[in-house]
Each structure stands twice: as structure tokens, then as C-alpha cells.
Amino acid sequence: MISKNIWRFFKADLIRKYKEQISKKVYFKNNGSLLSIALKTDNKALFNDIMISPYVQEALAELDLYGYSPLHYALFKMDDSFERMTKKQQDLMSIDEFGAPFLLTCYQHLQKNATTYMMPKYHKIYNRIKDALKNVKNVDIQTDDGETFLTTALKYNDARMCRLLLDKGASPLQGAVRIRGDKLNALEYALYQNELYTAQYLAKRANISDVEYTFALNKAERLKNLKRVIFSELQSYLIVAGIFILSGGIMHINQQIKSSSSQKSETVETKLDVSTATNNKAKKIKTHLPKQLNDDTNGRTGR
DSSP: OOOHHHHHHHHHHHHHHTTTTSOHHHHHHTTTOHHHHHHHTTOHHHHHHHHTSTTHHHHHHOOOTTSOOHHHHHHTSSSSHHHHHHHHOOOTTOBOTTSOBHHHHHHHHHHHTGGGSOHHHHHHHHHHHHHHHTTOSOOOOOOTTOOOHHHHHHHTTOHHHHHHHHHTTOOTTOOOEEETTEEEOHHHHHHHTTOHHHHHHHHHHTTOOHHHHHHHHHHHHHHHHHHHHHHHHHHHHHHHHHHHHHHHHHHHHHHHHHHHHHHHHHHHHHHHHHHHHHHHHHHHHHHHHHHHHHHHHHHHHHO
């Protein structure tokens, strides 16, 4: 194995060679994963130079700023780069420094973003993962969160992957899916999700004893009962809160109606006062007007 310092010198020479095609901004943003940059920018000349160099193992092991290796980017490309790289990298379930096996993280990413891929590309990536799994010896490797390939396949209801993993010797008693502070293995998780047929199939394929099956069933039932209790308490709390909010809203509406009715009565009274005042003024004008006219007529006749 070549030391990392020699690989750094070799990378510097490659960067000088391809400096017109690789910008420093892209290079430093990806934290120095030169092979990943070659894959993302479709730089086939740089990719070929790294693949034929004696430092290809160091290049395959490098992670970028997001924690992805070059194999992650090659898996989602439609060319033959992934097949070329898997011939150089044999251990596809090796744990990276982020605590996750390579193929498992790729499978999780594919299932989470399945709706964003076109069907031909999705099936090609899926078949690549399946073909790569056939060469893996231990498929029960867990992530830091306790996820295994089998628990992930159960989460996404992937029956084909479950069958392949059971053929490879995956154990349903491995894995640790976190549910309300408890850790459930693959069999317990299937029972918790009311997948009885799947749980029976897992127990039959893995030759699980009746004692282990009943223990898993009791644990799943306990968590389901806890879920029902929490849901009923939350439902009753929401009902009480809704009644309280509704009663407060009704009181507020009544207060608004009372205030609006009082304001209307006040405006009616003011209008009545104004109308009575105008009527009084009109009456006074009518009473005084004939006297003035009489005085004027009398004065004219006297003259």
C-alpha cells in the first residue's frame, strides 16, 4: 500500500496537468477527492490516469466533504465506471470514517430518492447493488444507528432484496431500529409493523425457534400497546384542548356581538338626537318667517 504522502504528490501533479479542466473552487469544495471530481465533471482522461496509477486504492478510499467515496458517484452514473472501480475495490461493505457501509448507504439513498429517478436508471442502479451484494460475505454489518441491509429492505417493503439477503445468510435477529427508545431487530420490526406473513417468512428462512419468535412477538405487542396508549392520551388531550378553544372562541364571538350591538344602539341614538335638533330648527324657521314677511308688508303699505 502506497503512503498517503506519495498520493498527495501524485494528486498535485494531476491537478497541474488538468488545471484548465479542474477549478480550485470545485477541488477545495470537495475536500480533495480527485477521483470524485473526475466522475462528477465527466473528466474521462483524469479518471483513466487515476485508474491506471499505482495509487488507485488511496483514490478509492478518499471521501469528499459530504462523506461520499468515488464509488458512490460511480454507482449513480450510467457508464461502466462503477464496474471498473469494483474490480479494484473488493470490500464493498467496508465501514468508512462516517460509520456506514458503502453499499448500504447507496441503497438507502436510492430508496429515499426513488421518485426522482427515471425507471431505467433506477433499475440499473438497483441491479448494480444486487450484483455487488452477491460478492459480499457478511451482509449483517451495521451502521452507527444499528441499521442493516435487512432492516432497510423491510422499511421500504423490498421483497426481492429481502430474499437475496436471506439467501446470503442475513439474520433477522440482527439490526437495531429505534422505536420509542427501544431497539428492534428485523423480526421484531416486521411484527411491530403488523407484517405477520413477512415475520413468519423470516422466521422460517432463518430457522428461528418458537421461543425467539414468541419473545419478539411479545416485545412488538408491548410497543404497539404503548403506541395505542400514547395515541389515546394525545387524542383525549386534543379533544379537551379543542373544547377549551371552542368555548373561548364562542365567548369571544358573544362579546363581539354585544359590543357591536351596543355600538349600533349608540349610533341610532345619536342619529335620533341629530334628527330632532334639525326638526326643531326647521320649526323655528317656519314660525319666524311669516312674522318677518308681515312686518315687511306692513312697512311697505305705510309708506
